[in-house]
Amino acid sequence: xxxxxxxxxxxxxxxxxxxxxxxxxxxxxxxxxxxxxxxxxxxxxxxxxxxxxxxxxxxxxxxxxxxxxxxxxxxxxxxxxxxxxxxxxxxxxxxxxxxxxxxxxxxxxxxxxxxxxxxxxxxxxxxxxxxxxxxxxxxxxxxxxxxxxxxxxxxxxxxxxxxxxxxxxxxxxxxxxxxxxxxxxxxxxxxxxxxx
Amino acid sequence: xxxxxxxxxxxxxxxxxxxxxxxxxxxxxxxxxxxxxxxxxxxxxxxxxxxxxxxxxxxxxxxxxxxxxxxxxxxxxxxxxxxxxxxxxxxxxxxxxxx
Amino acid sequence: xxxxxxxxxxxxxxxxxxxxxxxxxxxxxxxxxxxxxxxxxxxxxxxxxxxxxxxxxxxxxxxxxxxxxxxxxxxxxxxxxxxxxxxxxxxxxxxxxxxxxxxxxxxxxxxxxxxxxxxxxxxxxxxxxxxxxxxxxxxxxxxxxxxxxxxxxxxxxxxxxxxxxxxxxxxxxxxxxxxxxxxxxxxxxxxxxxxxxxxxxxxxxxxxxxxxxxxxxxxxxxxxxxxxxxxxxxxxxxxxxxxxxxxxxxxxxxxxxxxxxxxxxxxxxxxxxxxxxxxxxxxxxxxxxxxxxxxxxxxxxxxxxxxxxxxxxxxxxxxxxxxxxxxxxxxxxxxxxxxxxxxxxxxxxxxxxxxxxxxxxxxxxxxxxxxxxxxxxxxxxxxxxxxxxxxxxxxxxxxxxxxxxxxxxxxxxxxxxxxxxxxxxxxxxxxxxxxxxxxxxxxxxxxxxxxxxxxxxxxxxxxxxxxxxxxxxxxxxxxxxxxxxxxxxxxxxxxxxxxxxxxxxxxxxxxxxxxxxxxxxxxxxxxxxxxxxxxxxxxxxxxxxxxxxxxx
Numbered sequence: 001x002x003x004x005x006x007x008x009x010x011x012x013x014x015x016x017x018x019x020x021x022x023x024x025x026x027x028x029x030x031x032x033x034x035x036x037x038x039x040x041x042x043x044x045x046x047x048x049x050x051x052x053x054x055x056x057x058x059x060x061x062x063x064x065x066x067x068x069x070x071x072x073x074x075x076x077x078x079x080x081x082x083x084x085x086x087x088x089x090x091x092x093x094x095x096x097x098x099x100x101x102x103x104x105x106x107x108x109x110x111x112x113x114x115x116x117x118x119x120x121x122x123x124x125x126x127x128x129x130x131x132x133x134x135x136x137x138x139x140x141x142x143x144x145x146x147x148x149x150x151x152x153x154x155x156x157x158x159x160x161x162x163x164x165x166x167x168x169x170x171x172x173x174x175x176x177x178x179x180x181x182x183x184x185x186x187x188x189x190x191x192x193x194x195x196x
Numbered sequence: 197x198x199x200x201x202x203x204x205x206x207x208x209x210x211x212x213x214x215x216x217x218x219x220x221x222x223x224x225x226x227x228x229x230x231x232x233x234x235x236x237x238x239x240x241x242x243x244x245x246x247x248x249x250x251x252x253x254x255x256x257x258x259x260x261x262x263x264x265x266x267x268x269x270x271x272x273x274x275x276x277x278x279x280x281x282x283x284x285x286x287x288x289x290x291x292x293x294x295x
Numbered sequence: 296x297x298x299x300x301x302x303x304x305x306x307x308x309x310x311x312x313x314x315x316x317x318x319x320x321x322x323x324x325x326x327x328x329x330x331x332x333x334x335x336x337x338x339x340x341x342x343x344x345x346x347x348x349x350x351x352x353x354x355x356x357x358x359x360x361x362x363x364x365x366x367x368x369x370x371x372x373x374x375x376x377x378x379x380x381x382x383x384x385x386x387x388x389x390x391x392x393x394x395x396x397x398x399x400x401x402x403x404x405x406x407x408x409x410x411x412x413x414x415x416x417x418x419x420x421x422x423x424x425x426x427x428x429x430x431x432x433x434x435x436x437x438x439x440x441x442x443x444x445x446x447x448x449x450x451x452x453x454x455x456x457x458x459x460x461x462x463x464x465x466x467x468x469x470x471x472x473x474x475x476x477x478x479x480x481x482x483x484x485x486x487x488x489x490x491x492x493x494x495x496x497x498x499x500x501x502x503x504x505x506x507x508x509x510x511x512x513x514x515x516x517x518x519x520x521x522x523x524x525x526x527x528x529x530x531x532x533x534x535x536x537x538x539x540x541x542x543x544x545x546x547x548x549x550x551x552x553x554x555x556x557x558x559x560x561x562x563x564x565x566x567x568x569x570x571x572x573x574x575x576x577x578x579x580x581x582x583x584x585x586x587x588x589x590x591x592x593x594x595x596x597x598x599x600x601x602x603x604x605x606x607x608x609x610x611x612x613x614x615x616x617x618x619x620x621x622x623x624x625x626x627x628x629x630x631x632x633x634x635x636x637x638x639x640x641x642x643x644x645x646x647x648x649x650x651x652x653x654x655x656x657x658x659x660x661x662x663x664x665x666x667x668x669x670x671x672x673x674x675x676x677x678x679x680x681x682x683x684x685x686x687x688x689x690x691x692x693x694x695x696x697x698x699x700x701x702x703x704x705x706x707x708x709x710x711x712x713x714x715x716x717x718x719x720x721x722x723x724x725x726x727x728x729x730x731x732x733x734x735x736x737x738x739x740x741x742x743x744x745x746x747x748x749x750x751x752x753x754x755x756x757x758x759x760x761x762x763x764x765x766x767x768x769x770x771x772x773x774x775x776x777x778x779x780x781x782x783x784x785x786x787x788x789x790x791x792x793x794x795x796x797x798x799x800x801x802x803x804x805x806x807x808x809x810x811x812x813x814x815x816x817x818x819x820x821x822x823x824x825x826x827x828x829x830x831x832x833x834x835x836x837x838x839x840x841x842x843x844x845x846x847x
Binding site for chain 3: 205210212274277278281283284289
């Protein structure tokens with residue numbers, strides 16, 4: 001399955017381990033949580049990158065203490081409607097300061113790419129059909145309303161600091177519009193009645 | 197054993213449609229292919245589902261009809277309302293069209 | 296009211312283009328229906344019994360006259376000349392086509408409207424009391440916080456694929472007119488000892504198969520902590536809410552299975568990490584949003600209006616309408632008027648394009664160009680001068696909008712039911728019509744007083760029948776429509792879930808059953824000042840049950 005990392009297609013160097021007998025292989029190994037838990041010391045001590053794959057019911061809290069030893073955490077989307085991993089990714093980045101690769105695997109639509117990136121995923125396993133829409137999917141919106149894991153300024157932050165939105169479509173002015181403030185006379189008329 | 201017909205919604209406009217004998221679709225229940233038995237129903241449904249996968253129709257299913265003087269009548273209130281239109285707005289839905 | 300800046304305009308425009316492209320991919324076959332369905336739901340497009348249905352967001356029930364006119368235009372151009380207002384203050388169009396929907400959304404964007412997240416497993420329209428900002432008994436204006444929540448929740452990357460739908464309501468008054476107890480999150484505005492605004496936080500209310508009143512998890516949340524706290528609640532729910540069974544996926548199930556105290560602890564633990572982060576609302580940001588909801592240019596008027604008194608004395612119909620549909624305003628000399636979309640024998644909550652235009656015109660001419668959509672599927676003009684009420688009433692009367700039944704028995708909340716909805720088991724609208732026609736006597740309705748009657752066509756309870764004084768649930772028994780009655784529900788600050796009275800009534804007997812219930816109330820009440828719900832609480836279910844089933 002093709003992989004997109006940091007916006008570019010990539011040959012996946014990781015081997016997805018399915019059984020204990022594969023743990024002798026060289027090169028980067030991606031193991032399911034159960035195998036990590038059963039062979040933790042051996043895997044933690046191996047030469048070469050190691051990663052853990054979490055199913056959607058498996059919280060990253062289960063590997064929180066091991067993150068300094070992991071180079072990759074793969075988070076599963078069994079159906080694209082199962083959105084638990086968005087929270088898991090954010091927690092890995094923001095709570096546990098995980099600096100390795102966070103990869104989305106499973107059933108993913110291109111309409112979710114932007115959400116995945118904003119939550120801290122940097123790699124997404126995609127089918128060709130979805131990969132073809134990468135550019136369009138990740139540039140559909142020039143600004144978002146809320147802060148997330150990525151470092152894009154939210155719309156409220158842009159309003160405060162008068163940062164112009166990067167627009168791919170609409171023609172816009174660069175200064176934010178401030179709402180009309182009532183005149184002192186208007187304020188005086190209303191002041192007595194309003195609590196604020 | 198009641199007869200059945202196959203219905204779905206048209207992708208582009210959501211209209212209620214019925215599978216016809218030649219594998220096409222019609223907005224008129226009178227044109228619907230009638231299945232008199234489980235095997236016939238299974239065949240019709242399979243044909244409809246193939247078209248659903250191809251993308252022009254949504255959610256085909258079989259429903260019971262009674263054939264009176266050659267005309268299928270839906271059994272069940274839900275299907276009757278679906279065939280005719282909202283009972284509270286008889287000026288809307290297919291009940292307004294001449295059949 | 297809030298006005299879009301260029302960020303908002305750009306956002307909705309980009310959203311429309313994204314949906315246009317998704318529709319194209321669906322039509323070309325690149326997207327299957329299974330893949331497309333959640334995407335179209337997140338733009339409010341359902342597939343119903345006869346056609347698609349588009350649910351347009353009316354944020355916290357507030358509309359400008361211009362927006363209402365555009366809704367009328369959409370009804371005419373793309374639909375069949377009418378729209379339906381819902382219990383979550385939105386509007387639904389029942390006959391759009393998939394191919395037209397991107398254009399409809401573009402026409403909505405042109406007037407600062409959208410259909411974002413009006414369906415799907417995401418955060419829905421945050422609703423408020425329709426009299427926010429003008430109610431005489433208000434603690435604070437809830438619309439400010441609703442707008443802040445609206446923006447924060449829009450295309451939130453972490454919370455767009457929740458276990459199930461998520462609904463938030465905010466009330467700014469001690470009188471809860473936003474049904475907060477029946478919402479996934481209910482926020483009740485308070486002030487602390489120093490007068491600072493904040494919220495009592497309730498979680499896990501809901502109706503449907505398992506009606507539950509929300510549990511309080513925090514006594515007071517300062518206003519600046521609103522978004523970080525909501526984020527903590529949603530993050531706990533997103534991770535722990537059940538995904539194995541759609542009937543157990545709402546947050547109410549999680550709160551019940553975890554226990555409210557433990558759930559609160561989980562939220563507080565998460566919140567501790569994020570409360571001082573970027574979601575903290577600084578005072579100047581609150582001020583900025585507050586600025587959009589600054590009061591309009593009210594005139595300095597006397598509260599006494601002899602003109603109004605004379606008009607009432609001279610016209611019984613007008614007097615009845617003022618009694619039932621007009622309520623007190625914060626400002627002296629002003630009034631709030633409910634426009635009933637419940638003509639006796641009519642379809643509850645529907646408005647024709649012509650009616651919408653009349654209301655828009657009245658808002659412009661007599662108000663400040665603003666209209667509200669109420670929880671009871673009515674419209675409301677929030678700022679009328681008392682001296683103008685008569686002219687407004689006459690104009691409403693010419694378009695069938697002057698029924699004097701606000702909060703009365705015939706002010707029925709009804710879901711679309713089996714006439715429109717794919718999920719329904721029974722029709723609800725014809726039952727509403729029959730019942731309201733039976734009680735189509737203004738004297739009698741006034742005599743009965745305020746009582747809530749809600750009719751749902753299936754167990755999903757979209758008409759909120761569980762929290763109605765008289766709740767009616769349509770069921771299908773062996774191909775026939777039957778109606779089950781519940782009594783004693785309440786949707787206000789004394790929220791309660793109604794009690795099932797007994798076996799269901801068939802469609803020919805349900806209106807009679809409601810009459811019987813009313814007769815028992817009238818016979819048992821301690822004077823005309825004791826409202827239906829108070830009599831019920833005093834005497835209980837038994838006297839009603841006895842009379843209802845006496846013949847059988």
